Amino acid sequence: MGGTMIELRGATKVFSGMDHPAVDHLDLSVPEGELVVFVGPSGCGKTTTLKMINRIVEPTSGTITIGGQNVLDRPAHLVRRDIGYVIQQIGLFPHNTIERNIATVPRLLGWDDDRTAARVDELIGLMGLDPDMKSRYPGELSGGQRQRVGVARALAADPPVLLMDEPYGAVDPLVRTRLQDQLLELQRDLHKTIVFVTHDIDEAIRLGDRIAILNVGGKLEQFDTPEQLLRAPANEFVEDFLGGERGLKRLALRCVGDLGTLPRGSVVSADASGEEAIAAAKAYGGEWCGVLDGDELRGWAWVDEFRGAVRAGDVETRRFRVGISRDSTLREALDAMVRSSTGVAAIFDDRDRYLGMLQLGDLTAEITTGQGHP
Amino acid sequence: MTGPLTSLVLGQAAPAGQWLRQNGDVIVDRGIEHLQLTAISIGLGLVISIALSVIALRYRRTYRPITMAAGVVFTIPSIALFPVLRPYFGLTATTAIIGLTLYTLLFLIRNILVGIESVPADVVEAAEGQGYARNRLFVEIELPLALPVILAGVRIATVTTIGLVTITGLIGYGGFGFFIFDGLRSNLYLPKLLVGALAPMVLALLADGALQLVERALTPWSRRAAG
Numbered sequence: 001m002g003g004t005m006i007e008l009r010g011a012t013k014v015f016s017g018m019d020h021p022a023v024d025h026l027d028l029s030v031p032e033g034e035l036v037v038f039v040g041p042s043g044c045g046k047t048t049t050l051k052m053i054n055r056i057v058e059p060t061s062g063t064i065t066i067g068g069q070n071v072l073d074r075p076a077h078l079v080r081r082d083i084g085y086v087i088q089q090i091g092l093f094p095h096n097t098i099e100r101n102i103a104t105v106p107r108l109l110g111w112d113d114d115r116t117a118a119r120v121d122e123l124i125g126l127m128g129l130d131p132d133m134k135s136r137y138p139g140e141l142s143g144g145q146r147q148r149v150g151v152a153r154a155l156a157a158d159p160p161v162l163l164m165d166e167p168y169g170a171v172d173p174l175v176r177t178r179l180q181d182q183l184l185e186l187q188r189d190l191h192k193t194i195v196f197v198t199h200d201i202d203e204a205i206r207l208g209d210r211i212a213i214l215n216v217g218g219k220l221e222q223f224d225t226p227e228q229l230l231r232a233p234a235n236e237f238v239e240d241f242l243g244g245e246r247g248l249k250r251l252a253l254r255c256v257g258d259l260g261t262l263p264r265g266s267v268v269s270a271d272a273s274g275e276e277a278i279a280a281a282k283a284y285g286g287e288w289c290g291v292l293d294g295d296e297l298r299g300w301a302w303v304d305e306f307r308g309a310v311r312a313g314d315v316e317t318r319r320f321r322v323g324i325s326r327d328s329t330l331r332e333a334l335d336a337m338v339r340s341s342t343g344v345a346a347i348f349d350d351r352d353r354y355l356g357m358l359q360l361g362d363l364t365a366e367i368t369t370g371q372g373h374p
Numbered sequence: 375m376t377g378p379l380t381s382l383v384l385g386q387a388a389p390a391g392q393w394l395r396q397n398g399d400v401i402v403d404r405g406i407e408h409l410q411l412t413a414i415s416i417g418l419g420l421v422i423s424i425a426l427s428v429i430a431l432r433y434r435r436t437y438r439p440i441t442m443a444a445g446v447v448f449t450i451p452s453i454a455l456f457p458v459l460r461p462y463f464g465l466t467a468t469t470a471i472i473g474l475t476l477y478t479l480l481f482l483i484r485n486i487l488v489g490i491e492s493v494p495a496d497v498v499e500a501a502e503g504q505g506y507a508r509n510r511l512f513v514e515i516e517l518p519l520a521l522p523v524i525l526a527g528v529r530i531a532t533v534t535t536i537g538l539v540t541i542t543g544l545i546g547y548g549g550f551g552f553f554i555f556d557g558l559r560s561n562l563y564l565p566k567l568l569v570g571a572l573a574p575m576v577l578a579l580l581a582d583g584a585l586q587l588v589e590r591a592l593t594p595w596s597r598r599a600a601g
């Protein structure tokens with residue numbers, strides 16, 4: 001890893017009958033093993049650029065190399081067999097079973113039947129599809145299932161490069177989120193070089209290791225990590241395109257675990273005295289204190305209720321209704337704070353053991369640093 | 375001495391049933407001829423139509439000339455076409471088959487073109503993106519997906535051809551149609567005309583039904599998706 005996988009140099013596309021090029025002398029390098037998102041308004045040439053990589057659109061001029069090899073040096077259909085391709089309409093072959101659809105590229109490459117069948121089974125497992133589905137036809141599947149079959153087909157011959165053209169544009173938001181999660185999970189294991197086109201900046205921020213923001217005519221406005229884009233937009237166009245809530249969007253990029261040591265927060269053990277609970281609350285700057293039973297966070301009570309209590313554990317407590325984990329994003333942490341009556345987000349591990357708590361002050365630094373225009 | 379006389383009397387008086395009983399073999403032979411002429415013409419028509427459709431789709435300038443020519447050929451009155459072909463090919467099956475094949479082209483070419491053009495663009499783009507070369511894409515993706523529309527064309531062409539075969543009775547063929555021309559020249563016309571007219575109708579209905587079954591067998595995906 002680390003090298004450049006896809007390189008565009010002066011890539012230009014002029015469609016016949018058009019005055020202006022759809023893409024004009026675009027230079028861009030996609031690092032190996034990264035998920036790069038092309039995003040921009042319609043007419044920015046993001047899809048055209050993607051389709052020049054596998055020559056669905058033939059470049060008018062410029063060079064495009066994959067793994068150092070010029071894509072124009074080989075017949076287009078051979079180049080494409082080494083590149084996974086997923087489009088918004090999916091384009092499964094309606095007359096072929098799911099099994100045969102997934103086996104498309106292995107068959108084109110002339111794999112033997114056993115190897116192809118084994119690979120199909122592997123992909124069905126990888127994509128979390130039901131093995132019974134193999135003998136069905138695409139018309140019998142739901143949109144989300146079809147989209148996963150489309151990805152399985154693209155991955156079938158284990159290509160190093162995957163091109164995805166608005167793959168989740170046609171599915172409902174709930175399914176889209178699930179498919180995005182699955183893609184991120186897959187990518188953690190597979191480390192493909194992925195070029196992903198979308199018009200949705202939130203999807204770009206969510207998925208991309210890097211984001212290329214394109215303007216009309218295929219002008220590259222900024223090519224950076226999501227973090228860096230949100231922290232320091234290169235110009236007004238990028239800033240406008242990123243939209244409002246840039247601080248919130250940045251929070252969505254970081255996990256609770258990224259903060260390092262978590263503040264213990266306003267808690268005392270059940271054996272502590274009421275006075276100790278009151279002191280802990282004051283130290284935390286609040287009017288309430290949580291009570292811990294070993295690793296288990298039993299709940300919280302107001303300062304007044306601890307007064308005179310011999311044992312904090314004897315005070316009746318209310319439950320923390322919202323809990324988050326180390327894997328939660330800081331945005332989710334913020335959301336938990338807003339929703340809880342105590343104004344904090346309590347953090348638990350996967351066995352519900354208490355890890356610490358965050359309050360707004362802990363996030364202020366994350367929200368305010370590098371806003372671009374202080 | 376009484377032979378010719380007797381047969382004449384009997385021939386005039388013989389009920390249609392007797393003619394049928396006595397000519398069973400001939401009727402079956404003509405039926406086979408009817409089927410053969412139809413099958414050969416449809417087969418040849420398909421080969422020519424697929425070839426012309428491929429040319430029309432690949433070289434767009436030929437598209438209109440090809441479809442128009444197929445349309446013009448279809449407008450030639452069949453009763454005129456066979457006598458026109460006769461000086462060149464004689465009273466042969468070739469003459470019959472050339473004529474019949476020409477008439478299949480309109481339905482076949484038009485439905486092949488419509489069928490191929492109605493294959494969803496995203497399916498074609500996906501196939502190209504996976505690495506299908508042009509010819510293989512046509513055979514493995516476009517043709518099978520166009521099959522329901524193409525087979526609809528084959529059905530129309532078959533039913534039409536079965537009717538047209540009777541006209542080749544003009545040049546001594548005609549399948550069941552032979553009996554029509556024979557009947558028009560003989561005193562015992564009723565059973566002959568009935569066989570010549572009704573048998574092709576029955577044949578056409580049977581062929582249409584059979585092709586419908588073929589279509590269902592060849593396109594399992596279209597039923598499953600709808601269900």
